[in-house]
Amino acid sequence: MRYVRDVAAVIRSKNAGPFELTFDLMFTDKQVFDEVRRSITPERIAELYRIPVEHVLKIVHFEPALAVKITIVRPRPSGSLGETDVYGAQQHAPLFELTF
Numbered sequence: 001m002r003y004v005r006d007v008a009a010v011i012r013s014k015n016a017g018p019f020e021l022t023f024d025l026m027f028t029d030k031q032v033f034d035e036v037r038r039s040i041t042p043e044r045i046a047e048l049y050r051i052p053v054e055h056v057l058k059i060v061h062f063e064p065a066l067a068v069k070i071t072i073v074r075p076r077p078s079g080s081l082g083e084t085d086v087y088g089a090q091q092h093a094p095l096f097e098l099t100f
Contacts, residue, residue, distance in 0.1 A: 005096040007032045016071055018078040020057065021088045023070040023095060027069035033066040039069055039100035048094040051075070 005011065024092035025040075027033040042056035048054075057071040062069065076083040085091060 001099045003096065004036055004098040004100060006100050007036065011092050011095050013080055013088050013090070015088040018073055019079045021091050022074075023039060023092055025068040025070075025095065027066040030066060033063070033068075037063045037068055039089075040070070040098070044098065045070055045072065056075050 004025060007027065008025050009027070009028045010024060011020055013023045016022040022047065025036070028038065040059055040061075042053050044057070045056045046053040049072060051072060056070070057073065058071040060069045060071070061067075074083075074088070078088065079086050
């Protein structure tokens with residue numbers, strides 16, 4: 001078992017509008033990309049983020065860039081009362097625990 005954090009060149013998060021977050025995982029090695037992409041499922045993302053699986057809106061594997069984009073429903077709308085990360089730039093940490 002290996003951690004994605006040990007093989008990804010980039011792991012980041014950002015807003016995808018006020019109601020969604022998007023995560024980017026980028027790799028430099030095609031073999032690693034292929035191994036990791038098979039392990040990224042809506043169920044695994046939902047488990048990591050402790051959200052219902054239906055809140056995992058999209059997982060896109062973009063092979064030309066060796067990248068995976070994941071979009072989820074934000075727990076709270078951007079800028080709403082009690083929300084702590086308006087830009088969504090600090091929401092990628094749970095992906096550090098993703099294994100393949």
